Amino acid sequence: MISRRDFLQVSMAASALVGASGFGNWSRLAAQQALTQDQLLEFDTFGNLTLIHITDIHAQLMPIYFREPEVNLGIGAAKGQMPHVTGADFRRFYGIEDGSPSAYALTYNDFSSLARAYGRVGGMDRVATVVNAIRADRPDALLLDGGDTWHGSYTCFHTEGQDVVNVMNALKPDAMTFHWEFTLGTDRVTELVESLPFASLGQNIFDAEWDEPSELFKPYKFFERGGVKVAVIGQAFPYMPIANPGWMFPEFSFGIREENMQAMVDEVRAEGAEVVVVLSHNGFDVDKKMAGRVTGIDVILSGHTHDALPEPVLVEQTYVIASGSNGKFVSRVDLDIRDGRMMGLKHKLIPIFSDVIAPDPQVTALINAQREPHVDQLREVIGRTADDALLYRRGNFNGTWDDLICDALISERDADIAMSPGVRWGPSILPGQEITREDIWNVTSMSYGAAYRTEMTGEFLHVVLEDVGDNLFNPDPYYQQGGDMVRVGGLGYRIDVTKPQGERISDMTLLKTGEKIDPAKNYVVAGWASVNEGTEGPQIWDVVENHIRKLGTVNVTPNTSVEVVGA
C-alpha cells in the first residue's frame, strides 16, 4: 500500500490532489498471486487531461530483462532522497512487499529468481496495448516521448534509427525530445526529424554559430485537449556535445538554458496555456533543481537518468515524474485543469510485464518486419552465462556487463587497463541464458563504438577519473551529466564521493601487479566510446563477441576493485 507519509506529502502540497497513484495495487496483487492486464491498467479516469509518458527506450523494441541499480548515490541535498534510494529502503519507502511484482520491477534484490517468476519486461507491442487502452479511456490523451529512442540496438544501428521511428510512429506520439538521437549525426537526425508526423521539441536546442534557437526544433507546442489549452515545452539533454561526440553535430548547441525555459513558460502562459508540461531529458536531479527555480511549470516528465518512481516528486508547485527506461514502464498522468490552473493530479507508473500484457498484433508485425532482414545475425548464439552469473549494467560503479566488457578489452586488445563508459542503458542477461549477438549489441551499440588502444600516464588516468567523478558527484545538479562512473578494468581505486573535484580519487592500483599507479608512468589503456574525432580501432561489439566466443560460458566474479566512501 502507498505509505501514509507519502500520501500526506503529496496531498498537503496540492489540496485538490486525489488518490496519489494506483501503485498500492501491486502489493495486493502479489498477495493474490495473480497479475492480469486489467489490473496493471486499472485506473479511474480522472480530471479532463491525460498524459502518457515513455522515455529512454534505447531502441528496445522487444521484451527484455532489466535490473534496476543497487548503488545510486545522491550527493549533497539529494542524499537519501528519491531517486537515490535502492533495494530494501526503496521498498520500505513505498510500502512494497519483498518478492512482489513491484519489488521485481523497481528494485534489484533477488533479481534472477524474480525474473524467472515474473518474466521479461517491455516490448513496444505491449507498450502499444497500454497506450491504446489509455486512449480507449481518454481518446485525446497526449503521448509524449522523452527521447533516447533512436539508439541502442543492432537493428537501430543498421537502419540508422529507422526501425524505431517506424514502430514509434505506429504508436502516434504527439511530441518528442532528444539526446542520443544526435549521435546519428546532423544529416541523419535532420532527415528523421523532418519525417516525423509529430512535434520535435527542445527549447534548449540552439544554433551553435549564432547562439539562437534552432529552426529545426521548436521550443514548445500547444495542444487543445479535453477543452484545455496545453503547452508542452521540450528540454533536450543539456550536455550533448560534452557527454557525446560534439563533432557529429557541430551545428547544434544545448545547455540547460534555465533563463530561456522561464521565458518560454512565461510566453506560453501569456498565450493562454492553462497547463504547462515540460517534456525533459535533463535527468531527475537537474529537473528537481529546475522545478525549484523556474516558476509556472505544472508537470515535468523527466527522462535521461533512467529512474523509475511509483510516485511523483513534488518540488514547489511542480510535479516531477520519472518513467524508467528500456520500455519497461509507461506513466499515465491524469490532470484536472479548471479555471486555467491545475487542480489535481493522479498518476500511475505502469510496469510492462511482457507475459501479462498482450502484444498489439499490428505492432508485433511491424517490429517483426524491422527485424526480418537481420534475424539470422540477431539470433546467433555467441555464448552463455554460467548458472550463477547475472549480467547487468545499472549502478554508479561497475556492473557485471561492464566487467565482462572490460575483460574483453584487456584480453582482446592486450592492455593493462580498460575503460568503459558509465552509460545507463543495456538490458540484463539471466544466469544460464544464451547470449546472442543481439544481446551484445544491446549493451554496446553506438555510432562511435571504436575500441581504441593507447597509452596514458598515471596522472592522466587520475584526471579522467576525477573528471568523470565530478560529472556524477558534483553536489550541484546543474553540473551533473547524468551518467554513471566510468567503468574500469585492471585498475582499482578509492573514491570519496563527498570531496571536491581533484580530491575524490585515491589509492589507484594496477590490479595485475598490485602496484600503486605511478603518475609519471605510461600504461596501456583500451577503451571505447571516445568522444574524440578520428578514434581508431575495432568496433566494441566485435571485441566483446570474440571474447565471449572464446569463453563459451561467462562467469562473473565479485568486483571489489572500487572502494566507495562517504556514501
Add this chain to the structure above:
Amino acid sequence: MDFSRRDTLGLALGAAALTVLPFRVNAAAEDRIAEFTGGADMGEGGLTLTAPEIAENGNTVPIEVSAPGATAILVLAMGNPTPGVAQFNFGPLAAAQSASTRIRLAGTQDVVAIAKMADGSFVKASSTVKVTIGGCGG
C-alpha cells in the same frame, strides 16, 4: 595493433589543459576589480550574467551580461592567465545596457561581471563555468 597517434595527441592535450582543477583565482583579477570599483563595496541584483554551467567548448564560451541603468560592465575570467575579458561602456543614448560575447576559458573557473550603475554604485554577479573532458553521458 591499432594504436592511434592522433588519439594520443588529443588526450595529451586534454591532460595538459585539465591537470589543475578548478583554476585558482588569478591575483591580476583582484587588481582589475579594485581598479574598476576603486575599492567600493559591491552589491547584488540588477545585473544578469548568463553563462553555460558546463562549457561545450572552452575555447569559445558564449556569455551575456545585462544591467539596466548601468554605465559600464566589466567581465572577468577569474582563473585565466589574463583575467580581463571585456569592459562594456554605455553612453546616455544606449538603448539597452546589455552585451554578449564569446570568451575563452583555460579551465573550470568563475566568470565575474561587475556593473557600475548610474549613481556610482557597483553590483556583482558570478557564475562557475566548468570545462570538462566529458564523454560518459547515460
